[in-house]
Amino acid sequence: MVHSSTLPGRLFRAANAFFLLALALLCLFPLVNVLAVSFSSSTAASAGMVKLWPVGFNLASYRFVLQKPEFMRALFISLERVSLGTAVNMLLTVTLAYPLAKESVKFRGRTFYVWFFVLTMLVSGGLIPWYMVIKSAGLLDSIWALILPGAVNVYNAVLLLNFFRGLPKELEEAAFVDGAGHWTILWRIFVPLSMPALATLILFTMVGHWNSWFDGMILMNTPEHYPLQSYLQTVVISHDLSLVTMSDASSLAEVSDRTMKSAQIFLAALPILCVYPFLQRFFIKGVVLGSVKE
Amino acid sequence: MNKRRNKWATAAVPGLLLLAMTTAACGGGNNGNNANAGGNGDKNASNAAANQTANNGAADAPTVDPNAKYDPPIEVTTVRYTDSSFKFKDGESLDNNAWTKAYESELGIKVKNKWVVNGEGNQYNQKINLTITSGDLPDMFMVDAKQFRDLAEAGKLEDLTALVDQYGSPLTKEMIDRGVNAKAAASYDGKLYAIPPAEDYFGGAPLLWVRADWMKKLSLPEPKTMDDFVKIAEAFTKQDPDGNGKPDTYGLAASKDVISGYPDLSGFMNGFHAYMNIWVKDASGKLVNGNVQPEMKTALAKLQELYKDGVIDKEFGIKDGGKAAELQTAGKVGMNFGAMWNPLWPLQDGVTKDPNAEWTPYPIPSVDGTPAKAQSSADFNAFWVVKKGAAHPEAIVKLFNFYNEKIVGESAEPAVYHTDNGIEVFKYALMAGGFGTPQGLLTVHKNVMDALSAGDAAKLTPEEKSYFDKIKLFQGGDRTNWGTNKVFGENGSWAVIGASYSDGGLLMKNEFFGPPTPGMTEKRAILDKLVLESFTKIILGAPIGDFDKFVENWNKLGGEQITQEVNDWYGSK
Numbered sequence: 001m002v003h004s005s006t007l008p009g010r011l012f013r014a015a016n017a018f019f020l021l022a023l024a025l026l027c028l029f030p031l032v033n034v035l036a037v038s039f040s041s042s043t044a045a046s047a048g049m050v051k052l053w054p055v056g057f058n059l060a061s062y063r064f065v066l067q068k069p070e071f072m073r074a075l076f077i078s079l080e081r082v083s084l085g086t087a088v089n090m091l092l093t094v095t096l097a098y099p100l101a102k103e104s105v106k107f108r109g110r111t112f113y114v115w116f117f118v119l120t121m122l123v124s125g126g127l128i129p130w131y132m133v134i135k136s137a138g139l140l141d142s143i144w145a146l147i148l149p150g151a152v153n154v155y156n157a158v159l160l161l162n163f164f165r166g167l168p169k170e171l172e173e174a175a176f177v178d179g180a181g182h183w184t185i186l187w188r189i190f191v192p193l194s195m196p197a198l199a200t201l202i203l204f205t206m207v208g209h210w211n212s213w214f215d216g217m218i219l220m221n222t223p224e225h226y227p228l229q230s231y232l233q234t235v236v237i238s239h240d241l242s243l244v245t246m247s248d249a250s251s252l253a254e255v256s257d258r259t260m261k262s263a264q265i266f267l268a269a270l271p272i273l274c275v276y277p278f279l280q281r282f283f284i285k286g287v288v289l290g291s292v293k294e
Numbered sequence: 295m296n297k298r299r300n301k302w303a304t305a306a307v308p309g310l311l312l313l314a315m316t317t318a319a320c321g322g323g324n325n326g327n328n329a330n331a332g333g334n335g336d337k338n339a340s341n342a343a344a345n346q347t348a349n350n351g352a353a354d355a356p357t358v359d360p361n362a363k364y365d366p367p368i369e370v371t372t373v374r375y376t377d378s379s380f381k382f383k384d385g386e387s388l389d390n391n392a393w394t395k396a397y398e399s400e401l402g403i404k405v406k407n408k409w410v411v412n413g414e415g416n417q418y419n420q421k422i423n424l425t426i427t428s429g430d431l432p433d434m435f436m437v438d439a440k441q442f443r444d445l446a447e448a449g450k451l452e453d454l455t456a457l458v459d460q461y462g463s464p465l466t467k468e469m470i471d472r473g474v475n476a477k478a479a480a481s482y483d484g485k486l487y488a489i490p491p492a493e494d495y496f497g498g499a500p501l502l503w504v505r506a507d508w509m510k511k512l513s514l515p516e517p518k519t520m521d522d523f524v525k526i527a528e529a530f531t532k533q534d535p536d537g538n539g540k541p542d543t544y545g546l547a548a549s550k551d552v553i554s555g556y557p558d559l560s561g562f563m564n565g566f567h568a569y570m571n572i573w574v575k576d577a578s579g580k581l582v583n584g585n586v587q588p589e590m591k592t593a594l595a596k597l598q599e600l601y602k603d604g605v606i607d608k609e610f611g612i613k614d615g616g617k618a619a620e621l622q623t624a625g626k627v628g629m630n631f632g633a634m635w636n637p638l639w640p641l642q643d644g645v646t647k648d649p650n651a652e653w654t655p656y657p658i659p660s661v662d663g664t665p666a667k668a669q670s671s672a673d674f675n676a677f678w679v680v681k682k683g684a685a686h687p688e689a690i691v692k693l694f695n696f697y698n699e700k701i702v703g704e705s706a707e708p709a710v711y712h713t714d715n716g717i718e719v720f721k722y723a724l725m726a727g728g729f730g731t732p733q734g735l736l737t738v739h740k741n742v743m744d745a746l747s748a749g750d751a752a753k754l755t756p757e758e759k760s761y762f763d764k765i766k767l768f769q770g771g772d773r774t775n776w777g778t779n780k781v782f783g784e785n786g787s788w789a790v791i792g793a794s795y796s797d798g799g800l801l802m803k804n805e806f807f808g809p810p811t812p813g814m815t816e817k818r819a820i821l822d823k824l825v826l827e828s829f830t831k832i833i834l835g836a837p838i839g840d841f842d843k844f845v846e847n848w849n850k851l852g853g854e855q856i857t858q859e860v861n862d863w864y865g866s867k
Contacts, residue, residue, distance in 0.1 A: 046643050048620030128427045135428060141409075217417055218424060221409035223376060234412040235378065246497065246735060249635030
């Protein structure tokens with residue numbers, strides 16, 4: 001990263017900066033457009049006149065969405081899901097990663113257990129067995145159906161396992177000598193030392209829970225129990241225009257109100273947008289830290 | 295020694311845990327199964343009991359009262375969908391509303407929704423597929439054509455033929471018998487296995503929509519022939535009809551789907567006697583697919599020419615219907631082919647925005663002396679069926695009787711069951727939506743027109759009355775009701791459909807309306823993609839000779855097999 005002051009060097013940096021800036025803007029444009037549409041008047045939006053700045057600025061769509069019981073209800077279910085789901089996921093990930101991080105000499109069945117879990121990453125039962133297991137377990141239509149089936153994320157556990165292995169063995173041994181058991185070592189040494197990795201995994205898990213919609217739609221028996229993204233999915237989905245009947249047509253105009261859609265999309269993205277910057281500094285550090293073992 | 299035991303312990307503890315977890319899961323599964331088995335057993339028992347009482351009843355008094363109330367009340371399970379067009383009064387829901395209350399108080403039927411999904415198409419479909427494969431069927435439910443065939447084939451549905459005969463009201467029988475093709479689609483092996491959807495060939499037929507104010511401004515003739523159409527399209531593109539001095543207008547709307555309710559290029563193809571995605575009879579009386587006929591080549595060549603001339607949006611290949619509508623709403627497009635409901639959406643938006651905008655529907659213009667026929671396929675894709683072994687299979691007929699009676703019958707109570715203070719209550723009913731207009735919308739149009747000229751709305755049904763009121767508002771100067779007037783009022787969609795497609799017989803119906811054939815189930819997705827891609831490429835400028843290659847590919851990739859199957863079906867019909 002030496003700053004070269006030669007002409008080619010400066011040219012390269014300028015081109016680089018330009019390229020990256022263009023890339024960043026490219027990612028930003030759709031979001032800005034959605035935001036602009038959400039603040040625009042409905043006619044301007046449906047005529048496609050809104051680009052990056054609101055046309056006919058107003059807050060009507062936000063007022064409407066925030067008063068919409070469906071939206072608020074789904075938002076609370078999503079918040080419940082994220083907090084509950086992240087807690088359960090992290091607890092299980094940490095308690096799974098700890099024993100698996102031990103060497104085979106200390107924990108004989110280790111290889112078997114690692115494969116037992118890794119196998120679930122490679123093969124899965126498919127949609128229908130998945131559904132039937134959840135149904136037979138009596139979880140349908142409860143918030144646990146969204147949390148328990150994915151409670152052990154093997155990928156995250158492997159990440160954390162590698163991170164645990166990177167911690168100095170001497171710490172563990174010293175603790176043992178002082179009379180600490182496995183639980184004490186896990187909670188008082190490993191977990192506090194792994195904060196960067198844990199923050200990363202918390203972010204992964206939170207985003208994962210926040211974004212998933214399919215399970216909500218399939219596993220909930222009433223729309224009142226949908227989390228936010230399952231609800232949103234039904235709002236933004238494009239209608240199949242080849243099968244429209246008279247009663248559909250009269251509601252098409254209403255359904256295709258783009259300002260309303262945009263307001264809801266933006267509001268749904270907002271919580272995660274707020275969490276991201278705070279956890280991001282751990283993010284990069286965490287992923288890299290776990291990956292290399294001396 | 296001590297240490298070794300420790301190691302064993304560390305290895306064994308998670309092992310035991312796993313074991314415990316898996317056995318717990320298995321136990322749960324077994325319990326579930328047992329519970330199910332028990333449930334089935336109970337149902338079978340009660341079914342047997344019901345049959346017995348029915349038989350006894352039949353022996354004692356051969357005439358059953360088809361509308362007798364169940365006493366004590368029975369419970370019937372079903373599954374439903376909602377979408378954003380469903381509105382509810384405070385405290386009401388699909389589980390609790392005017393219809394569910396009436397089912398219980400008037401028929402003695404408690405309808406229980408096992409689940410409700412938000413989203414009518416894909417979402418409902420996915421969920422019902424899971425429900426079917428996991429064997430957790432409700433007593434009655436709605437399926438699409440493929441699910442219907444699979445279930446009927448597997449013997450999982452109740453035969454409704456005798457039940458409709460025995461319990462069906464005259465109105466119910468009329469509704470079922472009116473749609474000959476729909477009834478055939480709801481039958482398997484000559485037996486009726488479902489309450490068929492309403493048969494409507496007019497609702498999806500394309501019309502030509504033209505910006506009348508532009509036509510007048512540029513003093514253009516009405517689009518009577520394809521030549522007129524092309525002349526208008528080019529004038530709309532090149533003569534600056536919106537008068538802003540910029541060449542930013544298009545003659546014809548198009549979207550990446552090529553055909554759909556809006557915008558629908560099949561209307562243009564019909565002008566060349568070409569029919570996209572439907573099966574038509576050829577000279578020898580065999581069924582052939584419209585996509586691979588020589589007329590289609592001519593139509594595509596002309597579309598390519600129009601695209602090159604800038605008549606069609608350069609970016610149509612990446613825009614869906616909603617996106618394409620933006621141009622039209624912005625007042626940049628002068629014509630489109632599309633279904634009768636187009637005035638409600640998207641034309642209404644543009645008319646609200648621009649006080650000068652006015653659209654007029656025309657029948658499809660023809661390229662030669664033979665009048666063009668508009669293509670139409672009434673897709674039968676919603677069948678209400680009863681699970682084999684349901685305790686009260688006749689309940690579906692009673693529920694359908696009740697719906698017909700309350701919506702179109704003598705004792706209809708529109709304020710309670712149709713629309714209550716602007717809330718569309720009829721959507722809550724089972725077998726509603728597309729199931730409830732015995733004479734179709736053409737009759738609605740005629741009745742509304744009669745009432746308008748007589749100035750008397752007393753004889754109208756609630757649905758007709760709602761259109762009548764909106765047209766009255768439009769006549770009073772309210773342009774937000776322009777759409778309804780354009781659909782049902784003077785010189786509207788149904789006026790053209792009535793004169794040309796119904797009375798003039800200028801309708802080309804899809805001759806195939808059976809369940810998907812095995813070849814379709816397997817290969818239709820690939821073929822649909824091939825058709826769409828090939829057609830789009832040709833319109834965008836690929837050599838027209840590619841059409842012959844496309845036909846060859848289409849036949850090779852399964853088209854030939856499907857054609858054979860379709861003709862077998864046609865022969866056995």
